Amino acid sequence: MPRLIMLAALAVFLCVGGFWQPQDPDAVDMLARHSGMTASHPLGTDHLGRDLLSRIMAGGWRTACVILSVGAIGFVFGTLLGTAAAVLGGWRETVILRFCEFFVMVPTLIVALTAAAIFGLSPLSAGLALGLAGIGPHALLAHSLSQRVLGRPFILAARSLGVSPLRMIARHLLPNTLPLMFAYVGNQAGLAAVAYASLAFIGLGADPSKPDWGSMLFEYRMFIFDHPMLMIWPGVAIALVTVLLNGFFDNGRA
Amino acid sequence: MRLVRFGMQSIAGLLAVSLASFSVITLMPADPVAIAIRLWSLPATDDTVAALRAQWGLDQPLPLRYLHWLADFLGGDWGRSFRTGEPVLVEFAERLPVSLSLGLAGLALAIVLAIPLGFFSAAYPAGVVDRMNRALSVFVQAVPAFWLGLVVLFVLGVQLRWIRPFANDWTAIVLPVLLIALHSVAVLSRVYRRDLKETAGQPHFRTALAKGLSDKQALWRHGHRSALYALSSAVRSEAGWVIGSTATMEILFGLAGISQFLVQSIAARDQMVLQAYVMVIAIWMLVMNAGANLAMRLLDPRLA
Numbered sequence: 013m014p015r016l017i018m019l020a021a022l023a024v025f026l027c028v029g030g031f032w033q034p035q036d037p038d039a040v041d042m043l044a045r046h047s048g049m050t051a052s053h054p055l056g057t058d059h060l061g062r063d064l065l066s067r068i069m070a071g072g073w074r075t076a077c078v079i080l081s082v083g084a085i086g087f088v089f090g091t092l093l094g095t096a097a098a099v100l101g102g103w104r105e106t107v108i109l110r111f112c113e114f115f116v117m118v119p120t121l122i123v124a125l126t127a128a129a130i131f132g133l134s135p136l137s138a139g140l141a142l143g144l145a146g147i148g149p150h151a152l153l154a155h156s157l158s159q160r161v162l163g164r165p166f167i168l169a170a171r172s173l174g175v176s177p178l179r180m181i182a183r184h185l186l187p188n189t190l191p192l193m194f195a196y197v198g199n200q201a202g203l204a205a206v207a208y209a210s211l212a213f214i215g216l217g218a219d220p221s222k223p224d225w226g227s228m229l230f231e232y233r234m235f236i237f238d239h240p241m242l243m244i245w246p247g248v249a250i251a252l253v254t255v256l257l258n259g260f261f262d263n264g265r266a
Numbered sequence: 267m268r269l270v271r272f273g274m275q276s277i278a279g280l281l282a283v284s285l286a287s288f289s290v291i292t293l294m295p296a297d298p299v300a301i302a303i304r305l306w307s308l309p310a311t312d313d314t315v316a317a318l319r320a321q322w323g324l325d326q327p328l329p330l331r332y333l334h335w336l337a338d339f340l341g342g343d344w345g346r347s348f349r350t351g352e353p354v355l356v357e358f359a360e361r362l363p364v365s366l367s368l369g370l371a372g373l374a375l376a377i378v379l380a381i382p383l384g385f386f387s388a389a390y391p392a393g394v395v396d397r398m399n400r401a402l403s404v405f406v407q408a409v410p411a412f413w414l415g416l417v418v419l420f421v422l423g424v425q426l427r428w429i430r431p432f433a434n435d436w437t438a439i440v441l442p443v444l445l446i447a448l449h450s451v452a453v454l455s456r457v458y459r460r461d462l463k464e465t466a467g468q469p470h471f472r473t474a475l476a477k478g479l480s481d482k483q484a485l486w487r488h489g490h491r492s493a494l495y496a497l498s499s500a501v502r503s504e505a506g507w508v509i510g511s512t513a514t515m516e517i518l519f520g521l522a523g524i525s526q527f528l529v530q531s532i533a534a535r536d537q538m539v540l541q542a543y544v545m546v547i548a549i550w551m552l553v554m555n556a557g558a559n560l561a562m563r564l565l566d567p568r569l570a
């Protein structure tokens with residue numbers, strides 16, 4: 013339960029960050045450069061006097077968009093493809109599985125890197141690319157889970173009772189595979205947060221005026237001598253999101 | 267026979283990757299002629315545009331252009347970089363050793379460290395090594411390698427003053443390799459440990475214990491081989507992860523590798539560089555896959 017509360021708190025923080033920040037995250041205030049932690053700037057300001065907390069909140073919303081789209085795309089299409097492969101069987105199963113295995117071979121980050129290079133790095137393009145690249149593993153997992161369930165006796169019983177195929181999938185198959193799929197999606201979403209931060213850090217096609225945790229780390233790495241706290245906070249934010257996501261979904265699996 | 271089949275599959279995979287990346291990159295919303303004219307300050311007359319289009323074969327249909335590109339690529343003509351004007355192959359040949367040695371050294375170090383780590387956490391469950399190992403695997407999942415690198419630079423360079431941060435000396439090679447290895451060590455040692463534990467539950471392991479071997483002897487003599495097999499199979503997916511870490515490390519430590527070159531080039535919409543980069547990564551994945559498969563075949567004679 014405490015994990016659920018912490019995850020909810022994180023979600024609220026990330027969502028609020030999209031619409032309201034204590035200060036304008038792009039407002040330059042040269043008089044307040046590198047102010048330490050003060051009442052008006054809880055996490056201090058950067059080399060241009062921009063409020064760090066506001067920038068982290070704005071970046072958090074962008075990270076949340078990536079996590080959500082990666083999770084949604086991977087989950088929906090992966091479950092759909094994997095379940096379809098297991099239910100259909102035959103050559104269609106082989107085609108779907110071969111396709112997915114091929115996609116698993118291409119590194120996720122490289123797919124996202126290429127997308128960022130072509131379309132520029134935004135939460136939308138990164139989320140789409142990372143999500144599409146995540147369909148392969150999700151589908152393979154959904155397939156192996158579905159196959160295990162399909163071999164169980166109650167499926168045979170349902171089939172001999174004359175349950176229609178769609179009802180079979182909705183009532184008997186998915187309820188048994190979805191909980192495990194959710195756990196996997198949660199873990200993958202945590203990895204997506206790290207991957208998005210890595211992409212922004214690399215800076216390929218990124219818009220430097222938009223605050224992202226990764227690009228903030230790249231920008232602030234020069235202040236490692238004088239103002240190390242600038243590079244601590246975005247990193248803490250990334251780690252917190254990943255730990256909370258992984259912790260929550262790993263627990264849900266047990 | 268299987269070797270032939272594996273070769274065919276690999277080549278088919280490479281072709282599929284090249285076709286997919288070529289179509290996506292070609293369809294990208296940027297006209298190379300417009301870029302060239304801007305970058306090289308050419309007169310933007312209709313004649314120049316038409317001449318460039320004809321010279322680069324842009325007036326031909328897509329399948330023809332792909333075949334043309336494929337023939338050039340195989341013949342060693344990887345096109346020219348818009349930004350530097352040098353042939354892409356030359357640029358890559360200069361930078362590839364840096365990226366390659368980073369990735370290979372990181373992966374090799376990870377494999378070497380993962381075996382003792384996994385072995386001792388399997389031999390002493392819930393012992394110090396096992397708990398450290400578990401903590402490490404949670405830690406590396408949550409903390410991106412580049413941030414860890416920044417923190418290490420801060421602690422070693424700023425607090426302790428043992429090294430100079432962002433200096434171009436030996437630390438800029440050793441630290442990235444260590445950081446790249448760290449993630450893979452955690453993953454690989456978990457795989458190795460899990461397979462050892464699985465072996466320990468099997469009948470032939472009980473027989474080995476009954477013969478009078480100690481736990482550790484039995485694990486090493488009867489479990490190591492199959493655990494190494496599982497580890498080789500995990501190396502295949504780790505190889506992809508290593509590429510990503512290598513890219514961030516090149517940026518963080520300012521190493522002149524291919525990822526850094528890509529980042530510098532992409533602002534100029536350097537399509538040929540992007541295409542070559544994708545192909546190099548695909549070949550790297552293919553070689554790692556083949557190497558892992560070879561190791562697995564040597565470890566399990568039933569496969570040969």
